[in-house]
Amino acid sequence: MAIVGAKIVNSKLIEAALVKAFEEWADEDVNDKFFSEQFISRQWSYPGPETIRKARGPAGDPRDIYDTGALFESGQESFTLQGGVNGVSANWHWDAKNSSGQEYAFTFTKAKGLIRECHVSGQMTW
Numbered sequence: 001m002a003i004v005g006a007k008i009v010n011s012k013l014i015e016a017a018l019v020k021a022f023e024e025w026a027d028e029d030v031n032d033k034f035f036s037e038q039f040i041s042r043q044w045s046y047p048g049p050e051t052i053r054k055a056r057g058p059a060g061d062p063r064d065i066y067d068t069g070a071l072f073e074s075g076q077e078s079f080t081l082q083g084g085v086n087g088v089s090a091n092w093h094w095d096a097k098n099s100s101g102q103e104y105a106f107t108f109t110k111a112k113g114l115i116r117e118c119h120v121s122g123q124m125t126w
Contacts, residue, residue, distance in 0.1 A: 019083060019088050022088055022090070023081055023088065023090075026079075026081065026090035027079065027081075027090075030090070031075075031076055031079045031090075031092070032076075035072065035075060035076065036072075038065070039064060039065050039066045039071075039072045040064050040066050041064060042062045042063055042064050043062055043064070044062055044063055044064065044065055045061060045062055046059070046060070046061045046062065046063050047061060048061075053067050053068070054067065054068055055067060055068040055069070056068075070096040070097075070104070071094055071096040071104050073096070074093075074094050074095050074096035075092045075093070075094040076092075078091075078092050078093045078094070078095065079091070079092055080092075
């Protein structure tokens with residue numbers, strides 16, 4: 001048997017289903033589950049001495065990165081979805097401030113040489 005052609009009927013319904021699936025994935029799997037796991041689980045190596053956190057008890061090695069929760073919450077609360085003609089995107093901006101008034105994520109990661117920007121995004125295009 002040979003297939004000699006195919007046709008997509010009502011591509012707008014398929015497009016809407018893809019957008020809905022992407023939005024659910026970004027909100028539930030990334031914004032909720034993934035970021036929660038990254039901040040709350042004790043998986044981050046910290047070879048320095050045990051430190052006392054402002055809002056919680058001592059943090060050793062490995063440690064979580066939740067601390068006061070301000071950075072975590074700033075990312076979750078900044079979650080936005082934007083749709084357009086050619087796709088949809090999800091964006092987060094981790095903008096919690098440290099005690100000096102600087103954005104904590106940028107200050108920390110720049111000092112550690114990890115990243116240069118704290119804007120996270122994902123997108124789906126067609």
